[in-house]
Amino acid sequence: MVAAVIAAAPVQAETLADVKQDLAVLSVEVQKLKRELSTTGSSTVQVSGDVLQRLNTIESELQRVTAKAEQLEFRIGKVAEDGGNRISDLQFRVCELEPGCDLSSVGQGTAFGGEAAPVADAPIAQGTDDLPFGGELAVSEEADFRTAQDALDTGDHARASDLFANFRQTYPGSPLESAALVGEGQALEAQGDTREAARRYLDAYSRFPDDQVAPEALWRLGETLGKLGSVSEACVTLAEVGNRYPGSEVINAAVDSRIALGCPME
Numbered sequence: 501m502v503a504a505v506i507a508a509a510p511v512q513a514e515t516l517a518d519v520k521q522d523l524a525v526l527s528v529e530v531q532k533l534k535r536e537l538s539t540t541g542s543s544t545v546q547v548s549g550d551v552l553q554r555l556n557t558i559e560s561e562l563q564r565v566t567a568k569a570e571q572l573e574f575r576i577g578k579v580a581e582d583g584g585n586r587i588s589d590l591q592f593r594v595c596e597l598e599p600g601c602d603l604s605s606v607g608q609g610t611a612f613g614g615e616a617a618p619v620a621d622a623p624i625a626q627g628t629d630d631l632p633f634g635g636e637l638a639v640s641e642e643a644d645f646r647t648a649q650d651a652l653d654t655g656d657h658a659r660a661s662d663l664f665a666n667f668r669q670t671y672p673g674s675p676l677e678s679a680a681l682v683g684e685g686q687a688l689e690a691q692g693d694t695r696e697a698a699r700r701y702l703d704a705y706s707r708f709p710d711d712q713v714a715p716e717a718l719w720r721l722g723e724t725l726g727k728l729g730s731v732s733e734a735c736v737t738l739a740e741v742g743n744r745y746p747g748s749e750v751i752n753a754a755v756d757s758r759i760a761l762g763c764p765m766e
Contacts, residue, residue, distance in 0.1 A: 637675065645676050652687055661687035678708035682717050689724065698724035715741055715748035722754065726761045735763035 637645075648663035664684035668677055685700030701724060704717035719741050726734035738761075741754035758765065 638671075641671050641674060641676070644670065645680065648680070648683060652683055655690075657687040657690040660684075661691065678704045678711040678717065679713045681707075682713050682720065685717075685720060685724075689720075694724050694727050698728065709744075715745040715750050718744070719750045719754045719757065723757050726757070731761055731763075734761055738763065 644663070644667050648660055648667055651657075651660035651663055661684050664680045664687065667674070667680045668684075671677070674680070681700045681704035685697040685704070688694075688700065689697035698721060701717045701721035704711075705714055705721060708714055708717075718737065722734045722737035722741070725731075725737055735758060738754045738758045741748065742751045745751070
C-alpha cells in the first residue's frame, strides 16, 4: 500500500500545480474585469451585460477550482501523514528493543517527494541485469557491490558487513543503496548482531519502500523482530509483506515465518 501511494504522489502533485496555475490565471482575469467595472462616479458609461456575465462565470469557475485544489491538498497531506506514521511506527518498535535508545528521537518521519541528489557522470557498466535495481551503474560501483555480495555469499560475514558499509559511504544515493543495506543486515545478523541487522532492514524498507528489495527488507525486519523477542510486532510486520507487496517472491517466506512464530493467520 505504501509503495502504491508514494508512486501515485507525483501525479497528484503535478495536478495540484496545474490547478494552482489556473487559479492564478483566473485571479488575474477577475482583477482585470473588476478594473473595467470600477467607476469614478462621474462617468456615464454603462457596463455591458457580457462583461458582468464573464465576471460571474470566472468567479464561479474560480470557486470550483479553489475547492478542487483544497481537496487535492487534503488528500496529498493524508498520504504523506499516513506513510510517515507507518514508518515511524516501525522505527519506534525497533527503538523499544534496544537499551538506551532515545524514543524522543524517533518519529521524525520520512520526507516523500523530494528530489534525488545529483550524481556525477561516470562510465556506465554493462551486464547489470542480475543486480537488484532498475538503473545504470558506474563500473567501479558495480564492481564494489559485487565484491561485497561475493563476501556475503562465501560466508565472510565480517568482511561483507564492512564492504557494504563502505559501499554506502562511497556511493551515496546509489541505486543499489537499499540492496547494500539488506546485504549489510544479513552479514550483521550472521555475526549475531540482530539489533543492528534489524536497523539496516528497517532503514532499507523505510527509505526505499518501492525498491525491488523492499519486500525482502520488510520480511527480514519481521524475522529479526521475532528473534529479538518482540513476537507481536514481528507478526504485524510479516503480515504487511503480503498486504503491501502482493506480487512479491518473499510472500511464502513471510508466511512460513509467521507460522514458525505462531502468529494468528487470517
